[in-house]
Amino acid sequence: MKNAKMTLVSEFKAAKVDKRLFGSFIEHLGRAVYGGLYEPDHPLADSDGFRTDVIEEVKKLNVPIVRYPGGNFVSGYNWEDGVGPVENRPKKLDLAWQVTEPNLFGTNEFAKWCKKANSECMLAVNLGTRGADEARNLVEYCNHPKGSYYSDLRRSHGYEQPHNIKLWCLGNEMDGDWQIGHKTAYEYGRLAAEASKLMKWVDPTIETVLCGSAIYTMPTFGEWEATALDLAYDTVDYIDVHAYFGNAENDLKNFLAKPLLLDDYLNAVISVCDYIKGKKHSKKQINVALDEWNVWYHTNGEQIEKWCTAPHQLEDVYNFEDALVVGLILITLLKHADRVKIGCLAQLVNVIAPIMTENGGKCWEQTIFYPFMHVSNYGRGYTLDCKVSCGKHDTKEYTDVPDVDSVATLSEDGESLTIFAVNRDLSEDLLFDISLLDFEGFAPAEHIEMCGYDAKAVNTASECAVKPKLAEKPVLDGKNLQIKLKPLSWNTIRLAKIK
């Protein structure tokens, strides 16, 4: 049997985990909003038209922050179209996704929905067709208490209290030529710097996120980050990274290695941040927001009828191997928790999402729901220094791929320890030997595993067969914990201090 070793010391903390690492994303796209969050005719809709079954699922995922309203959509969005009396709101063509946006749901509805889902808003402003003026007006509308045009407009729309939105994205993927209002790094950097400056003059308590490259392989990657950061360094707080993975070539071994690319991607972006910091002799550190990430490829090439409203769009049906890759990405995120402070699983409902719905019908959990739920609920507190020694293998595109990937977190109160691990081996068990050097009084609580499924097995509205199960409770022998990691498995191993 293969084996792996890891040593943990409670004192050796690697990073404080920012809870915003477990965020998600809702775009006006497909049925994310209409038929996802909002469906007034659904039997389970509340008085605001929000689907309560969806809210219950979101609560299980414990999502602290949700990015909105895009995505590509935001680059052509006029936020004013989505506020005020619904009967006066215009229907508009959404050029990003070539559909018709009815504007029945907008900023205020989203802020209300977030409260009901125990979450906070992360709003993106349109820097595609619009600029600093509309961006600062939106901050005034959302965050200024009262006594100004836009704050009083909000109050006249029935929202007396400001929404107090703390995190703002300065546009979306502005380096991509598919983006409405695509810009050069110089054009974008100047615009983002001015927009962020004015937005912070309206509300100095907000934080802003600069757009990095849309994809690691963009020809301008690196140069884009350096130029935009150089221009906007003093007025922004984070730079974003977007990362999607797929298995179109149907090579499972290679697919499971792909999250290693995210390590390189994040390290490269962090290096550029620190290069600009050094160049400017700045004391300020720019951190990273991985504000779009997921597996996304099942719906590649789909054709949508033009200008319809809320079509079935990008409704990737996730299988078991996708859940393993999502688990590996989450492990990667936690390993970078010192510099990655925000993460948004793209997206949350129906559109490349862990939660699916039928219009007028059921709501169910896709395979990728579970690793996210485990890490979001048990991965908070601190990450620990974890060096794993294990065998390595090669795949079509990667060499020296570790057989097992793992990370450990200690809760803020120091009372519970969680180890997340994926065994990448397609057919063999792996014995994971974990030495717990100074965890006196801790005892194993549970070992949750997802394994034994066909790599292509999926969940559907009628059957959610792919789900986690409890494995045999591990035994702690002195300081040694030995866990059997089944082939192709996602594992959450929890220990707690005995009172």
Ligand code: AHR
């Ligand atoms: O999440 C789907 C799309 O992916 C977003 O609209 C865009 O930002 C990215 O390319």
